[in-house]
Amino acid sequence: MVHIKRLQEDGADVLAIVGEIDASSSIDLDLAIAKSLSEGYTKILVDCSSLEYISSAGLGVFMSYIEEFREKNFRMVIFGMKEKVANTFNILGLDELLTIVPTKTEAKKKLSEV
């Protein structure tokens, strides 16, 4: 089960993921990012501090947006991951492809970088 909370800070859309993302619930993450983009946000912060688990289906959602964000010069920064969740990204080397930082402060700083 996953719940995704949204709030807006400094022009960025903040998606806070609570719970577990698997093959069943990854659609919720996909829809949340798509909704954010459809509302015109070009800067997205993903708060993973309450994310307890992510499987390949969830990783695939993040990966599926990499190209679009590059092409449109949009920004997505992921922050606050627990060690066990960060390890899942690291196994596949996704920490090299996605922008992942430890804290929200660092995430906001990344968003402001040109």
Added chain:
Amino acid sequence: MKYKYNIGCSLDNLLGARDFIRQSLKKHVASEVTLNEIVLAIDEMCSNLMIHSHHCDPDHLLELTIKAEPKGNIVFEIMDDVTVFDINAFQEPTLDNLITVKRKGGLGIRLVKSIMDSIEYLNRNGKNVCRLTKRVD
């Protein structure tokens, strides 16, 4: 110690399967990161079978057994009665390819192969068994 759990092939049942694995292994795996890796690998195997072999039919069952051996090996068996999809024979796409063609498949198999020490397939009493072994120090 041996633990057994039957999973109906609906993706909604993955959460229950993960909870079962966590509960079964909490005495055998000290590291939270390692435990999460193990849960992830079995979750990936089960969701693959549910989607590709059982078309998410909740009336189809996967029988999961977990055996924690004294010498530190944990052996998982997932048994069903449909055609085997051998992930050892599957050539997973590169990460670059996954990004450019926006495919969302193939990552799970890469994870399972990275996490588990061995993945074998066998036949027992007419049923297909996928046996995965993880060495835990």
